Amino acid sequence: MQTAERLKKIPPYLFMELRKKINKAKADGVDVISLAIGDPVEATPAPVIDELCRTAKDPLNHRYPTDEEKGMLAFRREVARWYAARYGVSLDPEKEILGLIGSKEGCHHFVLARVNPGETVLMTDPGYPAYRSSILIGQGVPYNVPILPENQYLPVFEDIPSEVAKKASAMFLNYPNNPTGACATPEFLNKLVDFARVYDIAICYDNPYAEIVFSGQERISFLQAEGAKEVGIELNSLSKPFNMCGWRLGMACGNPDLIAAISKVKENTDSGIFNAVQYAGIAALAGQAGFIDEMLSVYGRRRELVLATLKKIGIDFDPPKGTFYLWVPAPKGMTSLDFTNRLFDKTAVVVAAGTAYGQYGEGFVRISLTVPDDRLKEAMARIEKEFK
């Protein structure tokens, strides 16, 4: 059976390749430790699970979701309260907030809602691979904007050729950044709004790590920037802060025209989010901010362990302050892939090669801190032994 051309342009999903490699080694009896995937292992907070169980029993919630294409008003109101409390951003729950089946869904539907076939869409290199897939499925043309360590992994707008910017209708950004861990600054966000205005580029600011910050780094929302709502939306998600990756719940906030357009796409694609999941989401946002602090101290502890181990083997660097990843330079003379392969072959520790996130990821690997402490300790002991 022939399948659509648009799919042929999409590179194989990074984690699928990794999974194959891991599965083979496991089948051979190797004790593999994967530090490659960002998916918290600890449970979702108990009150959130309780709320799901309670509301799942109500037959009213067995019907199609309330306000299908927008998400329940009660959920959107809670998101508005959360944005005001956490980021000082005021949002109209009727027009400026939309419930999502996770932020990844939002990326995809954003492209369908904004980009015409053949239009350029800017994304960063390195960058989250799903942006490229969303752009390609939406028949846009991805353009990679390098983000480099010497610029704190932020795009330099003056370096984007103006003929490219003129052709572009949208841009994806993500800070705190997967994979580099870099955080945005208020000055940068102001520049982003200016750039978007000058070239009429709709911004999709994907912010699922907004809450995952360390060492005094402030929580930053794109919507804090003056004029942000005129030029774009922010996607956010309960996956990462509340250990809810499997639940599939997120939100899009910001520009009302984009929100309405995405809502129209969703109305004709999915029929919204299971009400019980939305009630559980309300319980998370309303009552579980303290859980985030607990997880931050867990990740902080693991971060220190990894950094100390790397230092012992001669990899000493100043890590960016966001996300539960560490973006680690390979030892001198080794490429991303050399380092990844040596780690896997000699220590059975899996990390993600930086080049999986784009050509400018060369020279780095990404280590995820979403593994149990004992496994991380074991992985670090093996690495220390191998590289000492």
Ligand SMILES: *Cc1c(COP(=O)(O)O)cnc(C)c1O
């Ligand atoms: C994890 C992740 C997502 C996906 O979030 P969901 O809400 O689970 O879909 C989106 N963007 C980035 C950059 C991520 O790392």
